[in-house]
Amino acid sequence: MTLPTSHSKTHHSHTQNTPKTTDVSALASPIPQQAFDWYDEYAHGDIDRRTFLSRLGTLSIAGLTLSVVAGALTPNYALAEQVSFNDPDIIASYVEFDAPRGHGKGRGYLVRPKNVDINNKAAAVLVAHENRGLNPYIEDVARRLAKAGFIAFAPDALFPLGGYPGNDDEGRAMQRTLDGSKIEGDFMDAATLLKNHDFSTGKVGIVGFCFGGYLANTLAAEMPETINAAAPYYGTPAKSNIDKIKAPMQLHFAELDQRVNDTWPEYENTLKANQVTYEAFIYPQTNHGFHNDSTARYDEKNAELAWQRTLNFFKETLRA
Structure with missing residues (x-):
């Protein structure tokens, strides 16, 4: 994919793929x-x-x-696994890391292609979860990235409270009790870990969903020397330093997500004013969370289109 030199117009996506026939998607229509x-x-x-x-x-x-x-x-995570945790092409583990800008210590799910090592390095992508901790859907996203050739790391903001509890309702309640600035610090330190990882080329991207989309925007603004590409999905803008963004951006929006979409015009004007390279896609007749394949909000054709765009974007922007 060739990125524009400054910015591009907002696009509306169209695809003719056949929707997935699961119980959840079958219920989505009525x-x-x-x-x-x-x-x-x-x-x-x-x-x-x-x-x-x-x-x-x-x-x-x-x-x-x-x-x-x-x-x-309500999420049914049995539907969300696209890449098995024991897929032979990847190596996955949970690792702890120092987080001096956050809660002191963090923990996340690190996944890499099996053939990546000190002599065969790869670009890295930070995966930022929604407002409920590191659930199985986000872990699967990390595995999808590893299958595509990237080192992927998905931190769990709930680690200071014992980690994702296995239930989204409880996870949301837990995350609301945490200091948001410290969560941001945890993810910033996780990005630094990826940049300095022995198997990393030093090129770091970030993809995030919902609250994680906000984190993707925020890290692009707060860490312009570390983040080389950002792909927020239905995320609100950073609260400060938007004018510091240097990384190319690929932003994904759901057409029916008015709450988030209302923040886009002003954000776009700022990106244009600062000559940030960006693409923005609005996916027709989709709801907030359309990429999450565990609920009735999932829209397979648009989710797959968005994801392929994201992979192409990272392959283009994170080349060594």
């Missing part, structure tokens, strides 16, 4: 958009679970019970 919007509010702490379920109960959804709809919107 669920009203209001339910997805309410789930987004719930997932981001704007309403509690009781209010979310109460609202769902007001909907008239032919043939679907409240429990079925709520279940379809």
Whole structure:
């Protein structure tokens, strides 16, 4: 993929792939958009679970019970594995790292291609999770990157509290208790670890989803000498130092995600003003979280298109 020299216009994606036929995606069509919007509010702490379920109960959804709809919107991680944890082409482990800018110590999931070593180095990609800790979907994203030839590292912001608890609701509640600036510090130190890793070329990218999209934007702004490429998915802009961004950016947005999309025009103007190389893609009729293949928000054709764009972007920008 050839990147533009300064910036590019926002694109709308189109693809003709056949959607995946799983129980979750089969339910996606009859669920009203209001339910997805309410789930987004719930997932981001704007309403509690009781209010979310109460609202769902007001909907008239032919043939679907409240429990079925709520279940379809809640992650089922058995559906999310695309690359097995014991795939013979990768080596995965959990590693701890020093995080002086964050909580002092961090822990994450490190995955590399089996053929990468001190004599055959690879570019590295930091994977930033959503607002609920290092869940199985994010671990799978790290494995997908390793299968594509990158060293991938996915830190767990919940490590200071014992790590991802195995439940997204509890994970969200836990993450809300942490100091956001220290979480950012943990991920910054994780990026430094990747830059200096013995098997790394020193080129570091970051991809993040939801809260992780915000982290991708933030690290690009706060670590312009470390981050060489950033691919935020439906993430809000950094709170400061946007004018310091040097890395090429590839931004992915869901068309129906008004909360995040409202932040884009001003952010885009800043990127243009600072001559940042960027691409922005808006995926039609998709909801926030469309890349996460464990819920009814998943949109396979657009998720696969976005992911292929992301891999091409990193292959282009992280070349030694």
